[in-house]
Amino acid sequence: MTNAIKAHAPQLRIPATYLRGGTSKGVFFRLQDLPAAAQVPGAARDALLQRVIGSPDPYGKQIDGMGGATSSTSKTVIVSRSSRADHDVDYLFGQVAIDKAFVDWSGNCGNLSAAVGPFAIANGLVDPARVPRDGIAIVRIWQANIGKTIIARVPITDGAVQETGDFELDGVTFPAAEVQLEFVDPAAEEDGAGGAMFPTGHVVDDLEVPGVGTLKATMINAGIPTIFVEAAAIGYTGTELQDAINSDAKALAMFETIRAHGALRMGLIATLEEIATRQHTPKVAFVAGPADYLASSGKRVAAGDVDLLVRAMSMGKLHHAMMGTAAVAIGTAAAIPGTLVNVAAGGGERHAVRFGHPSGTLRVGAEAAQVDGAWTVTKAVMSRSARVLMEGWVRVPAG
Template sequence: MTQIRIPATYMRGGTSKGVFFNLADLPEPARQPGPLRDALLLRVIGSPDPYAKQIDGMGGATSSTSKTVIVSPSSQPGHDVDYLFGQVSIDSAFVDWSGNCGNLSAAVGPFAISTGLLDPSRVPHDGIATVRVWQANIGKTIIAHVPMSGGVVQETGDFELDGVTFPAAEVQLEFIDPAAEAEGAAGAMFPTGNLIDVLDVPNVGRFEATLINAGIPTIFIDAVALGYNGCELQEAINGDPQALARFETIRAHGALRMGLITRLEDAQTRQHTPKVAFVAPPANYLASSGKPVAASDIDLTVRALSMGKLHHAMMGTAAVAIGTAAAIPGTVVNRAAGGGVRSTVCFGHPSGTLRVGAQANEVAGQWQVTKAIMSRSARVLMEGWVRVPAQTLA
C-alpha cells in the first residue's frame, strides 16, 4: 500500500518540540478522538519502539520530543483556537491526553497565526498579537503574546531560555486560573484539601508531599527526604533503574491520593500525569551545559520527572505548578524557597534557571490563583508533510 501525506509543521516550543497539525488537515478518520487518531499519531512519531529510539518517525526518543499538537478554530466563546496536546509514549502503543504541555503552549499562537487560523483583524502588522487559546485537555485558558514583524510571526530575537541552545523571540504566556481540574481529580487546586500530606509508599518510605493541580497535577517532595540534594543532573537519576522505579511507585501512590486514578495499576495508562518533582533550598551547582548556577540567583532548586525520566530542564506546566505552590505559604515548595508570601519565584533546574510568577489569594480559607505568567520562545523547524503508511488508518 502507498503512504499518505498529511500537512504538518515541526516546531520547537520552550524546551520541547513536536509535530503540529491543523485539525482540518488530518485524514477524516483521525479528526475525531479515538483509536484511529492515536494510531496515526503513534506512527507519525515512531512509536511503539522497543529500541526506544523512534528511528522510523519524527520523535526524538525523549518525553520532550515525543509530542503532538492538534489546533483548530475555537469552539469556546472568547477564544481564537482550541489546542489539544497528545503525549506519545516511546515504547508502548499509548497516547496520553490527560494533561497539557506548557512548553509547546508557546508555539500554539505562532502556529495559529502562520496557518491562518486567526481572524486577520486580530493580528497586527507589527507589535504583539494576543492569541486566546483554549487548552482542550484540561479546559483552561492560555493567553499567548506573540511578537509580529512585517506581517509575520517574529521568531528570531535575543531572548535566552536555559535548556535551548540558541536565542529567539520572547513569547509571554498567561495561564488563567491554572488550578487544573484534571480528569478524575478529586477536587480543585489541592485535591486532598491539604497543603501538605504524608505519603506512605511501600518499599520507598514515608514523607511529606504537596499534591497540587495547577498547570498540571504535580507531587512535590523535599529532596532530602528521598536522599537527594536537589542539584542532581539527568544521569544521576536516569542512570539509576532503582531510583526510576521508586519514583514511579511514588507517582502511582500520589495519583491515587489525588483521585486521578482508582487503582494503583491504572497509573500505567496515565503516564503524562501526575508529575513528580523534588525541591531543595538554593545551592550552587553546575548546569548540564557547564554553566554555573549561583545560590544567590535562585530561590530554590527543583528537579522533575516526565514520562518516567528526569527532565533535562523543566516542563512548562510543572513550572506553573512550581510558581503556584511557591506563592502559597505552607507548601513544600514555598518552604524550600524560604517561606512567606511571594508573587514570583526563580528556581534552578538541570539546564539553568527559570522565573515564573503567580497571583495567589486566600478567599474564605481557600487558596485561589488567578493566573501564572512565564516567558518561553518558539520557532518553526520544518514545515510540509509527514507521511505514514496507508494501512495505519485501515
C-alpha cells in the same frame, strides 16, 4: 512464468509543521488537515500520531518517525479554530509513549503552548483583524485537554510571526523571540479530583510509599497535577543532573512508586494499576533550598541566582530542564505559604520565584489568594520562545 507483483499501500501525505516550543519540540497539525478518521478522538487518531512519531519502538529510538526518543520530543499537537466565545483556537496535546502503543491525553504541555499561537497565526487559524502589522498579537487559546485558557503574546513584525530575537531560555541553545504565556485560573480540573487545587485539602500531607517510607508531600493541581517531595527525604540534594537519576533503575522505580501512590491520594486513579495508562500525569518533582551547581551545559548556577532548586520527572525520566506546566505548578505552590515549594524558597508571601533546574534557571510568577478558606490562583505567567524547524508534509504508510 511471471512473478506476481505484490501490491503495497501508498504513503499518506499530511500537512504538518515541526516546531520547537520552550524546551520541547513536536509535530503540529491543523485538525482540518488530518484524515477524516483521525479528525475525531479514538483509535485511528492515536494510531496515526504514533506512526508519525515512530512509536511503539521496542528499540526506544523512534528511528522510523519524527520523535526524538525523549519525553520532550515525543509530542503531537492538533490545533483548530475555536467555536468558544472569546477564544481564537482550540489546542489539543498528545504525549506519545516511546516503547508502548499509547497516546496520553491527560494533560497539557506548557512548553509547546508557546508554539500554539505562532502556529495558529501562520496557518490562518486566527482572524487577521486580530494580528497587528507590527507589535504583539494576543492569541486566546482553549487548552482542550484540561479545559483551561492560555493567553499567548506573540511578537509580529511586518505582518508575520517574529521568531528570531535575543530572548535566552536555559535548556535551549540559541536565542529567539520571546513569547509570554499567561495561564488563566490554572488549577487543573482533573477527573476524580473535583477541580480542587489541593485535592487532599492540605498544602502538605504525609504520603505513605511502600519501600520508601512516609514522605512529606505537596500534591497540587495547577498547570498539571504535581507531587512535590523534599530532595533530602529521598536521598538527593536538588543539584542532580539527568544521568544521576536516569541511569539508576532503582531510583526510576522509586519515583514511579511515589507517583502511583500520590496519584491515588489525589483521586486521579482509583487503583494503583491504573497508573500504567496515565504516564503523562501526575508529575513528581523534588525540591531543595538554594545551592551552587553546574548546569548540564557547564554553566555555573550560584545559590544567590535562585530561590530554590527543583528537579522533575517526566514520562519516567528526569527532565532535562523543566516542563512548562510543572513550572506553573511550582510558581503556584511557591505563592502559597506552607507548601514544600514555598518553604524551600524561604517561606512567606511571594508573587514570583526563580528556580534552578538541570539546564539552568527559570522565573515564573503567580497570583494566589485565599478565598473562604480555600486557595485560588488567578493566573501564572512565564516567558518561553518558539521557532518553526520544518514545515511541509509528514508521510505515514496508509492504513
